[in-house]
Amino acid sequence: MGSGDTRQLDFHPAMGMRWEVTRSTEETSGELFESTNWLDPRMPGPPPHTHPNSEESFEVLEGSLDVFKDGRWKTLGAGESVAVAPGAVHTLRNGTDQPVKLITRIRPAGRSEAMVRHMQRLIGERKLKRLPPKDPRSAIYGAMLFREYPEEIVVTGPLGGVFRVLASLGKALGFKL
Numbered sequence: 738m739g740s741g742d743t744r745q746l747d748f749h750p751a752m753g754m755r756w757e758v759t760r761s762t763e764e765t766s767g768e769l770f771e772s773t774n775w776l777d778p779r780m781p782g783p784p785p786h787t788h789p790n791s792e793e794s795f796e797v798l799e800g801s802l803d804v805f806k807d808g809r810w811k812t813l814g815a816g817e818s819v820a821v822a823p824g825a826v827h828t829l830r831n832g833t834d835q836p837v838k839l840i841t842r843i844r845p846a847g848r849s850e851a852m853v854r855h856m857q858r859l860i861g862e863r864k865l866k867r868l869p870p871k872d873p874r875s876a877i878y879g880a881m882l883f884r885e886y887p888e889e890i891v892v893t894g895p896l897g898g899v900f901r902v903l904a905s906l907g908k909a910l911g912f913k914l
Contacts, residue, residue, distance in 0.1 A: 744757055744758040744759075744761075745757055746758065746772075746853060746854065746857045747857070748856070748857060748860055748868075750860075750866075750867075751860040751866055751867050751868050751875070752780065752868040753776060753777025753778075753779075753780040753831075754774060754775065754776050754777065754780060755774070755775050756772040756774050756775075756841075757773045758770075758771070758772050758850070759771045759772055759773055759840070761850060762846040762849070762850040765846065767846050767847070768844065768845055768846065769843070769844050769846055770842070770843045770846035770847075770849045770850045771840065771841070771842045771843075772840070772841050772853075773838065773839070773840055774837075774838070774839050774840070774841055775837070775838050776800075776830075776831040776836060776837040777836060778833060778834045778835055778836060779831060779832070779834065780830060780831040781830050781869060782828050782829045782830035782831075783828055783829075783868075784828065784892050784893075784894075785805060785827065785828045785892070785893050785896070786826070786827070786883075786890050786891060786892050787824050787825060787826055787890070787891050787893060788823060788824075788889060788891075789823060789824055789888060789889075789891060790823055790845070790847055790888055790889075791823055791843050791844055791845055791846070791847055791849065791889070792820055792821065792822055792823055792843070792844045793820070793821045793827070793841065793842070793843050794818060794819065794821065794841070794842045794844075795813065795818060795819055795829065795840070795841055796817075796818035796840040796842075797813045797814060797815050797816065797817050797818065797837065797838075797839045798815060798838040798840065799815055799836070799837065799838040800815065800833065800835050800836055800837035800838060801814050801815075801832075801833055801835075801837065802829055802830075802831060802837050802839055803829060803830045803831070803832045804819050804821075804827065804828075804829050805826075805828045805830075806819060806821055806825065806826075806827045807825075808826075812832075826893050847889055848886055848888065848889050849889050851886075852882070852885075852886040852890065855882060855886075855914065856882055859878055859882060859914065864878045864912075865878050865882070874912075876903055877903045877904070877906060877907040877910075877912055878907065878912065878914070879903075880899070880901075880902075880903035880904040881903070881907045881908070881912060881914055882914060884900065884901070884904035
């Protein structure tokens, strides 16, 4: 998905987040995928995961962001940043009552931009109704999405096994991404 696609990615109502692509995969010849993100108050974030082939970094512009890395949570304020090495387990959340604005960078880009655009499409089609999922269909579609991009994102811990089972169930039931 190139820079000809919209730069605005809104994940509402499934997730309290929106993105603006500031440097697309195409524009950087795959070197980088960069976006400005806005997280709603109390947004829980994704499950702990790794990016096997890419470094992900977060730079907080406004508000504060909780980042789980190296087995512990750390709160970053405006002007602070953190980089997560390829293969390192991490996640993030907005644990405050205020919105957070940050820049996310993924190096190399790989298929990360395609994955988030695919997620937005599934939300628009109402296949993903809520993240984290509260209904079985959203859980299955979420697991299938993550399993479609194993070189980009891998859920870790016990949830990794649950995602594998749910993705297999979705395939068996004929769910289509």
